[in-house]
Amino acid sequence: MITKEQIVADYQAIQDEICAALEHLDGVAKFEQELWTREGGGGGRTRVIQNGDILEKGGVNFSAVGGQLPEVMKKALKVDSDDFFATGVSIVIHPNHPLVPIIHMNIRYFEMPSTFGEGKEPVRWFGGGIDLTPHYVVEDDAKFFHKSLKAVCDRFNAGFYNRFKKWADDYFFIKHRDETRGIGGIFYDRLTATEDTSWDDIFEFSKAVGRSFAPVYTELVNRHRNEAFTEQQQQWQYQRRSRYAEFNLVYDAGTKFGLETNGRIESILMSLPPTAKWLYNFQPEAGSEEAKTLSLLKKDINWA
Template sequence: MINKEQIAADYKAIQDEICLALENLDGKSKFEEELWEREGGGGGRTRVIQNGNILEKGGVNFSAVHGKLPEVMKKALKVDSDDFFATGVSIVIHPNHPLVPIIHMNIRYFEMLNTPEGQEPVRWFGGGIDLTPHYVIEEDARFFHGQLKVVCDRFNADFYAKFKAWADSYFYIKHRDETRGIGGIFYDRLTANDNLSWEEVFEFSKALGRIFAPTYIELVNRHRNEVFTEQQQLWQYQRRSRYVEFNLVYDAGTKFGLETNGRIESILMSLPPTAKWEYNYEAEPGSEEEKTLSLLKKDINWI
């Protein structure tokens, strides 16, 4: 059976692959790496790219941490024991071009350690990929969701529909009554069952990680050379503000990192370098901005 050391090693390899692909895509900037240790146990590799040809700010982070779970997290995760291990890769990319989307990916593994004799170990995988376009371009949305469906269908015919609905609900900004973007897939607490072994669940996690680079490279190259206006960039900054609101108010990964004494710079690397909260900003009727707002809804079928 797979173990946590193998999972962490394979996740590190995926981090390496994605960083190389993104550097080649940008053609200018390189990732800066910072190794860090967590006071309670474990550590990680934070990699940030900034001020590139197309990638204004991005992070591709790996962590493998362990230690004692705070009481608040024990209650949130509904577990009884204290000792935990968690590893994963987390990515957020903010481009400098308003027609190129923000993208987020996370693949992760969680395990409770020192399981009492006679009890099943508590362990699961989670993750997902979602896209946040500043302008929703329907052809791009169909391509993106099609890529995710192909990966899901390799492992279980029900995964895409189930995990797509989960993403629609999860990446929802309640106080704005809009989704963060066009969704994607999201899953949590995925375990071995009658249909999938632990090895297959892990392979699904890795396949999802490895679809990230080719999918985003295609989306970037479709639009990176298009001319944009000052008004479109202002809209980009407005849409970034909604991304910030979600991550600081609702995001479970942010909360987990803060509650488990994670590294603050790594946790908050998902925030864009520039965002604006212009008071009572409203899209003009009939504009592309208004069209985008109309598509920030749950349950849109992009396939």
């Protein structure tokens, strides 16, 4: 059986690989690292990149925490045990270019060690996903992104992509705006071993999702980083960032988990953009690229 120590080591390696790839992609900025410990158990490595050639703000964070699970989280997770262990890598990148998309990725593992007694079924699972939030939806980019994710999923289970794509559409939905956060991707939670998928398979899938991040985002950035943009497009970027912030503060489960388990605030809120704007009742001009983007922020679009 895979151990939490093995998961921690491999997740740390993935964090290292992604940071190196993003520094190479940007060409100017370097990650700053802060090591931290959590009161109650564990800690992590927060890595932030800022003010680069294309990457305005981004974080690639690793954590491995444990200890006593707060009562509110026991109820939310529908578990009885007090002890927990969780580890993962979480990424959010905000580019400085309105034609380059925001991207988010997370891979994580959760277990409750006190349930591992003789005759007891262990409570443990993997979760994660990767999704794209373009300021302007470019259909060729959306197709490339989803086809890339489908290829990763299909290596492990023919049903994963459709199942996890729908999950992402439903999860990354801003209910009070009646629009998706972006063009989705894949999202999964509480993924456990089954008759046709072993724990090793799920762990390898988790790592494959993590390692898909760098090549996919590198391609998307390089498609647009040298294109000229207008002040109007920059202002639209700031408006779309405000939607991103709304989702993360109102709905995001990872943000809520971090806050409820006494997580490190700077690491939890690194997902927020450096600059965002809320304009009152803004309505894009009919037929504009902004209006087209809004029309494509819907569930169940078959990009792949």
